[in-house]
Amino acid sequence: MVRIHSGVSAAMHYRDNPGFEPFGMTDTNPKGPITCGGPVDRHAMVIRCLTDTSVGSVRRQEQCGGGNMDNVARRAQELPYHYDDPAIMGDQLAFQEELYRFNQLHPTDVHGKDKQLRRMFASIGDECHVEVPAHSNWGFHHVRMGRGVYCNVNFTCVDDADITIGDWCLFGPNVVIATAGHPILPILREHHYTYAIPVSIGSNVWVGANVSILPGVTIGDNVVIGAGSVVDRDIPSDVVAVGVPCKVLRPIGQKDRDYYLRERRLDVHE
Structure with a gap:
C-alpha cells in the first residue's frame, strides 16, 4: 500500500499513476467516501481537492462533492465527515x-x-x-x-x-x-x-x-x-x-x- 503523507504527494501520485483510484473516486460509486457525481475529470478534481491548502477542511469537502452540506448532514447521509466537528460531538x-x-x-x-x-x-x-x-x-x-x-x-x-x-x-x-x-x-x-x-x-x-x-x-x-x-x-x-x-x-x-x-x-x- 502506498503511504501518502500530504495532499501534494497524493496529487502527484495520482497524476503519475493514472490507474490509481482513491477509494470512492468513481462515477459509478456514488456512495464512496468522496462523491464527485456525474462525468468529471477525476484527475483534475483530486489534484484540486488534495492540494488546496489555502482553505479549510470544510471547503475541501465541498470541492470534493459535498456541496453545501455540513458535517451533520454528511453523517446523516452516511458520507465521510469530520468527527471532531463540535456540531457532531454535541452531548x-x-x-x-x-x-x-x-x-x-x-x-x-x-x-x-x-x-x-x-x-x-x-x-x-x-x-x-x-x-x-x-x-x-x-x-x-x-x-x-x-x-x-x-x-x-x-x-x-x-x-x-x-x-x-x-x-x-x-x-x-x-x-x-x-x-x-x-x-x-x-x-x-x-x-x-x-x-x-x-x-x-x-x-x-x-x-x-x-x-x-x-x-x-x-x-x-x-x-x-x-x-x-x-x-x-x-x-x-x-x-x-x-x-x-x-x-x-x-x-x-x-x-x-x-x-x-x-x-x-x-x-x-x-
Whole structure:
C-alpha cells in the first residue's frame, strides 16, 4: 500500500499513476467516501481537492462533492465527515459520563444497573442484562435493544450511527459492534474523516466471544455467529456463520434439534 503523507504527494501520485483510484473516486460509486457525481475529470478534481491548502477542511469537502452540506448532514447521509466537528460531538461527553456511572456499579446491583441502562440506551426492553464493564462511543445513546438480551463483559458499541438489536440475543465476552470506519485513502484519515453506517441484528441471535461486527452489516433472526468471527457482510436468518471474514457455514436444521454440541444429544426441546 502506498503511504501518502500530504495532499501534494497524493496529487502527484495520482497524476503519475493514472490507474490509481482513491477509494470512492468513481462515477459509478456514488456512495464512496468522496462523491464527485456525474462525468468529471477525476484527475483534475483530486489534484484540486488534495492540494488546496489555502482553505479549510470544510471547503475541501465541498470541492470534493459535498456541496453545501455540513458535517451533520454528511453523517446523516452516511458520507465521510469530520468527527471532531463540535456540531457532531454535541452531548457525547455527557453520555459517556452516564456510561462511567454504570461501570462503577457493583456487578450484583441488578436494580441499579437496570435503572442506569434505561437512562443510557435509546430504548431497551425488559429483562436485559449488561455486564460491567461495557464500552460505547456515545454511551449507548444510539443503541436500541429489545427484550431479554444478555451482554457479557466488555460489550462494546461504536455507536456513531444507530445500532438495533432484537429480542433474546446473547453476546459473548469482548464483542464489538462498530458502525464507524475510516476511508482507505490515507490523506482523508489525516484530515479526520470518518463515516458511520447503521448495524441491525435480528432476534434470538447468539454472537460468540471476540466477534467484531462491522459498519453496515445486517444479521437476520436465529443466527449463530462463531467465536472470533469478523462480520463484514450481511448474514441471513437461520444459519450458523463463522470465520474471518464471516461466512455462512450451514443452515440450522434437524441436527440442531438432536444435538447441542458435537455428539452430545439433546434431552430438552423447548
